Amino acid sequence: MIDIASSSFSSSWRMYFFASSRLLTVSASDLFFIIKSFYFFSHLLSLFLSIWHKMNINATKTLLDxxxxxxxxxxxxxxxxxxxxxxxxxxxxxxxxxxxxxxxxxxxxxxxxxxxxxxxxxxxxxxxxxxxxxxxxxxxxxxxxxxxxxxxxxxxxxxxxxxxxxxxxxxxxxxxxxxxxxxxxxxxxxxxxxxxxxxxxxxxxxxxxxxxxxxxxxxxxxxxxxxxxxxxxxxxxxxxxxxxxxxxxxxxxxxxxxxxxxxxxxxxxxxxxxxxxxxxxxxxxxxxxxxxxxxxxxxxxxxxxxxxxxxxxxxxxxEGKDYLGFGPSAVSRIQNMRLTNPSSLETWAKIVQNAPFSQETELLSWAKDSAERIGFAFRLLKKPVNPLLFTKENSIFFDSWNKIITELISQKIIMKKNNGYVLTKRGVNFADYVASLFINNVE
Ligand code: SF4
The missing domain is CATH 3.80.30.20 (tm_1862 like domain)
Known part of the structure; x- marks a missing residue:
């Protein structure tokens, strides 16, 4: 960024402002003021962007930590x-x-x-x-x-x-x-x-x-x-x-x-x-x-x-914990982001060399994110899953998820256990079906 007020502001730049002012029919001092203001706001914008960037680095760092x-x-x-x-x-x-x-x-x-x-x-x-x-x-x-x-x-x-x-x-x-x-x-x-x-x-x-x-x-x-x-x-x-x-x-x-x-x-x-x-x-x-x-x-x-x-x-x-994947075709899950590396060694290597991140990012809605995590959680046979506790915001899907739970209970696929639900003996053979009900519901 050029410091407009500094002595390094060369005479050739002043000449440029002057010449421009002739063309734009504004006085050289007005043009100088406009450009100075522009640089001032640029400075401000730049400062804001760098703070925002730092905050994001910190946020990313916290996420990664x-x-x-x-x-x-x-x-x-x-x-x-x-x-x-x-x-x-x-x-x-x-x-x-x-x-x-x-x-x-x-x-x-x-x-x-x-x-x-x-x-x-x-x-x-x-x-x-x-x-x-x-x-x-x-x-x-x-x-x-x-x-x-x-x-x-x-x-x-x-x-x-x-x-x-x-x-x-x-x-x-x-x-x-x-x-x-x-x-x-x-x-x-x-x-x-x-x-x-x-x-x-x-x-x-x-x-x-x-x-x-x-x-x-x-x-x-x-x-x-x-x-x-x-x-x-x-x-x-x-x-x-x-x-x-x-x-x-x-x-x-x-x-x-x-x-x-x-x-x-x-x-x-x-x-x-x-x-x-x-x-x-x-x-x-x-x-x-x-x-x-x-x-x-x-x-x-x-x-x-x-x-x-x-x-x-x-x-x-x-259990739906976040994870980081490295190497070609590896997948990472960070909150509601799914990042997928290319399934090609050469493409992956090229992207890794040239960019800070090598993944394609898919931003899932919170509802889809929760639905996927619920589907996986039901695979753990002894740990109760409460779908209503999964979502990170007041979900418009609460009602329909309640309906799915009621239906699965009536089909003897899941049953109540403590504060959640687990697959029944019969339901163990329907784990994919259970996951698909939650996921398809939000698509
Ligand atoms: S070809 Fe596939 S299944 Fe076979 S060893 Fe390699 S990764 Fe495993």
């Missing part, structure tokens, strides 16, 4: 599983370098260099365990340099059976990772090949033995239930094999045909059939009974754990 959950997406996989719709690419030295450099930039630019103090960090993908030892060292250093880990309760790292090795697990242990999630999906080679997974039962066994050898007591096994063509007995074999390794946590999903996945193409060309819903429910019921018998209690629609071993990161997500 409140975020206690971090997700980092590592986009590399050694191939594509048939059912997968996550963003993943094959790894090479150049794209790994680009990823690691951009990740650090993204964290620094998003946090403004302030070290956030998370309770949980979740490293997912992709297959994070594909990073080789020097890449993993750099990756962990980025996290340690840019976050304050003094209050960290849970640090999860996803491991793929095909890439788990002692070097990686040693580094994870040494650097404070305290929870491993291994994507087994099935212990049967036949089922693994149907799913397009690229390892076999022997590699699973070797990987889990290593996890135990490095004393990761808190570890999760992912399984997929009701893969078409598998029998009830084969499913029980999978459950039995998993529980024999003594996991503290298990996630059990049914297959869904995702947009853009190979499975979708196979389905559309008649090369894949969907399993019917009744069989899916039966397999999940088998899992629930079996796992309960072995000390893993179902606490969320797809998750089971030993006492006090629930995944803190995911529980926070279902």
């Amino acid at each position: 409140d975020i206690k959950h971090i997700y980092i997406h590592v986009p590399f996989c050694d191939g594509k599983c048939n059912y997968c719709s996550f963003y993943s690419i094959k790894k090479n030295p150049a794209n790994t370098k680009l990823y690691l450099n951009s990740l650090e930039q993204e964290i620094i630019k998003t946090t403004g260099g302030t070290k956030l103090n998370p309770f949980t960090i979740y490293i997912g993908g992709g297959s994070p365990s594909l990073l080789n030892s020097s890449e993993l060292k750099q990756f962990l250093k980025i996290i340690k340099n840019n976050f304050d880990l003094s209050n960290l309760k849970e640090w999860t790292f996803e491991v793929n059976p095909s890439s788990a090795c002692s070097t990686i697990l040693y580094l994870l242990k040494e650097n404070g990772i305290n929870r491993i999630s291994i994507g087994v999906q099935s212990f049967s080679d036949k089922t693994l090949s149907k799913l397009g997974r690229r390892y076999n039962n022997n590699s699973i066994h070797a990987a889990i033995c290593l996890i135990k050898e490095f004393s990761f007591d808190n570890f999760n096994i992912d399984l997929i239930a009701a893969v078409p063509g598998t029998s009830e007995q084969e499913w029980k074999n999978d459950l039995y094999a998993a529980i024999n390794y003594g996991p503290s946590h298990m996630s059990v999903y049914t297959l869904s045909i995702e947009e853009g996945s190979l499975l979708q193409k196979m389905f559309l060309t008649g090369k894949w059939r969907k399993e019917n819903e009744i069989t899916e429910i039966k397999r999940i019921n088998t899992a629930e009974k079996f796992l309960r018998k072995h000390g893993l209690r179902r606490y969320e629609i797809s998750n089971y754990s030993q006492k006090d071993c629930e995944c803190i990161h995911n529980v926070a997500f279902w």
